[in-house]
Amino acid sequence: MKLTKISGQTGTVTTATPAIKSVTRREFLQTSSLMAGGSLLATGLSTGMMRKAQAADAAKPAAANTKIARTICSHCSVGCGIIAEVQNGVWTKQEPAFDHPFNLGGHCAKGAAIREHGHGERRLKYPMKLVDGKWKKLSWDEAINEVGDKLLQIREQSGPDSVYWLGSAKHSNEQAYLYRKMASLWGTNNVDHQARICHSTTVAGVANTWGYGAMTNSYNDIHNAKAIFMIGANSAEAHPVALQHILKAKEENHAPMIVVDPRFTRTAAHATQYIRIRPGTDVPFIWGMLYHIFANGWEDKEFIRQRVYGMEEIKAEVAKWTPAEVENVTGASEAVVKRAAQTMAQYRPGTVIWCMGGTQHTIGNNNTRAYCILQLALGNMGVSGGGTNIFRGHDNVQGATDFGVTSDSLPGYYGIEEGAWKHWAKVWDVDFEWLKGRFEAGKYEKGKDKDGNEIEIGVMNTKGIPVSRWIDGVLEDKANVAQKDNIRAMIMWGHAPNSQTRGTEMKKAFEKLDMLVIVDPFPTVSAVMSERKDGVYLLPATTQFETYGSVTASNRSVQWRDQVIEPLFESKPDHSIMYLLTKKLGFDKEMFKNISVKGEEPLIEDVTREFNRGMWTVGYTGQSPERLKQHQQNWGTFDYTSLRANGGACDGEFYGLPWPCWGTPEMKHPGTANLYDTRLTVAEGGLNFRANFGVERNGVNLLAEDSWSKGAEIQDGYPEFTADLLKKLGWWDDLTEAEKAAAEGKNWKNDLSGGIQRVVIKHGCAPFGNAKARAIVWTFPDPVPIHREPLYTSRRDLIEKYPTYEDRKSFWRLPTRYKSVQTPDHAKDYPMILTSGRLVEYEGGGDETRSNPWLAELQQHMFVEINPRDANNAGLKEGDDVWVEGAEGGKIKVKALVTERVAPGVAFTPFHFGGVFQGKDLRDKYPEGSDPYVLGEACNTAFTYGYDSVTAMQETKCSLCRITKA
């Protein structure tokens, strides 16, 4: 066994820490010592020592003080069920939830280690502030008062937009909803969360293609796939339990499994075909496949005729991508690409899976739309076994996105137009004019009205600064920022800064702020990254195991979590902290007008019911707390493949009432397991594509033709439903009198009675209309998804043909550079492509998982994977310390891991590490006893500039670097 002593790590650990003196990352264990034993020695048993065994008594009733809680893993978006046993308030056991339909009791390293949360020995234990470079303990009262006073002072001086509310995908649905509401009532759109930097390009690209920007089917539905196509997704590490479902299809359907990735991942190890592409060339690869599909007539022509708009324009673009050009740009040969295309054409329905390998690019929105178009061409949409199975990242990133913890939308994707604000003002029961008055009065940006006239856009209707750019909101010259003043205070409420690029500039931004407030179970890298001596507050929040509420898995199922244990130390649940803060800031009365507050804790069920009353667009209206709890208690009655309950209390419903769960809870809609499936009635969870982009364009019909969901009384395409349309159809009188009063002049999205949805569904129709999916998004910078070289590209020869965008003066309130970054030749000094990704043991920025000793032991070193060829050329050996220097000068000192996982010329780093900055260990800067067991360089210190042209997603999948021996 190759043991590596770790120096300098145990010395600073102050509490009862297990001494760190074990092995390194298991990949460093080159000789598999476990297999290295001697030969088997055959001798007799010493039977004399056999013991008399005890009779097993499985049915033994649990002790009276033992409580069983049903909860959901808080790491990734699969949503694995967990059975927690609690004795006298202590989380003593974790049992597998064998009957949970998502995981059948299975867990990855993170899920199997979830009980360690109950120990929480590395948690942030009480409110603290930085005074003269030292952490000082505070009472909650002092902390809330000091933070609140400073926020109010900044508001007074610079306006509400100078405070940035960074929310979290770790919040429950209720907390996420309250968070967006809190920022809105504070008077800003400067609110965002991790969805911006994980799947924002998916949400934008996919929603603009067919209606909703979410996973269309489910992990379980992959059982029905006849082929599996994964691109930019290393699910074996990022969503391990997903492999339970994928491998089932692979084994039982003999489904080919194609993995396209620059890196030969652990997922690729199980593929039937692995295709290595150059990072950032997803569009050319997909077009390369479509080239063969169109050339051979393998597309589903009837599906396209009925349900797709704009495929001809796609064909024209695809025709440019000859096999030779595809190979030139992507590196994948004609035979390889054709085989993948043929496989997908032959084995239908096939599913397409993607993750951050596709989304985190300057052309991320082009990538996600290209994947959708592949499925549209194959006719794989709206069918069980098909669909775009987009695996979201965090446990509740889907929910937090749905609840609008984003700088461009209110909850439910209503947007931030006046109508959206009026809708939510009504739901919140607050005066719209009061709400408007909470915002900055001036105007920041100009836009165009429907007739093309230039108008000034109100601040309330101006998209805020996205989280990917907060550092520019702080550092950029005030004159260039489209708001009154720079960001002066950051509230980082459940966010790891090391998951974001441009670390060296982020450090400066932290230092420039007036105040930094960190609300989190852990101090996070934000607490230690900068050289600040004061003005930093740490407020300890609980994990989801110390509170309760709902959480939305990637497949849109909403699951209810029980509380497992009481809040540890002095931590408080997020919604209680929000209550205390809004009370201090003076808008608790409006915020909690219809939500009862017990002591300082808002009642979660009241919050659920409040969003039930407003979330009509995505169908978060039918999932009452009572129904969700019933599903939780009966999760064993749902079918492992279809997710439909077969008998029992939830008979006929889909597990977790996956949205859209239309109408009121009383309507008992079963939820929608697979989106856009026309072979079910809408009442049973069927749908068609959404009519969200008008009814015609340039004289071409955008509505569906000869296609409708089963049982629809309108047997053709139709627009979205309004009160007027109901009247025209003669369906108005199906409404009750009360519903009529509420629905008059309204539509399916803002009729708070739910009457319009009820009646429309009664007539078999989809409330949002029935249209074609659109292959071209004419409102985007690239209506037809096209290839553009990354800003930091090593293929200088391709820039002329595939250039990036022009620089923009104001994009999400900030100047945004494209061409001016791409033009200088960085590749001559930084020849290696740098990409990043996940490890199974850690989640996100890793503050939580690196503080869990069961996980931390398994991954003790930050590393960079480099190909043996590059290692030899640079004179590097496995285990060497190396400097990885990014193209903007940020550099990290890490271990070299020499492996053929990556191609020559490509380097890979995981992104979960933090607490070491450009070679400097920051362990002594953490509050005593709350430093994670494992620290390491954040790869994003070396990652560079680059933002998606629609959503401002950060580019973390292709940059440039050079690697030298340290």
Add this chain to the structure above:
Amino acid sequence: MARMKFYCDSERCIECNGCVTACKNANEVPWGINRRRVVTIKDGQPGERSISVACMHCSDAPCQAVCPVNCFVTTPDGIVLHNKDTCIGCGYCFYACPFGAPQFPTDGAFSSRGKMDKCTFCAGGPEEADNSPEEFRKYGSNRIAEGKLPLCAEMCSTKALLAGDASVVSDIYRQRVVNRAASALLGGSGLQQTGFQPSVAGTGVTSVPPESGKATAEPTGMPADDVPPSTQVPAPLQ
């Protein structure tokens, strides 16, 4: 009488380390001790495969044969345990073990002064009363006494790692192998579409598209093969 065995299906193992942390969770094994590890061959290359390895609970255990103080016992259900009060921590079992299972704490883990530690099949120790605090401190949990199986296998993300009575484990694996072969023979695509889905009264579910339900022409589906082993085994211990 059962004969407890582990089996790790390399077609399913994805090196997610769930088994490793599940072991930590069940037994509170200290930092530095890994009763179970995932071993990967051809790491990062085509043909990469992983399996999870711990004590294999040999029927004719070499560790037991060589132990100078005779600290090992094999339980009636075939689990190899060792007595930490008797163990002298000499490491001879380490020589004998074909799998590298024995672990040697360096700093008094389990108060064992460097005595050997290994997987107990979640069956605790040989002597103490089941699930006593003393037993837990020295050996970890005793799930077998509660009618449960080792947590590593119960929590395996892809059901690669199986544990239980060897005859049940081999039944599960046989079904899996047959199923793989059958799906290959049928070319996959025909297999699930021939199913007949009866209408279900009272649910409004009258015609489920064949793809969306579990088809009946699926003789050896994963749900059956993945019935949690704990509901089947262990066989009663007398």
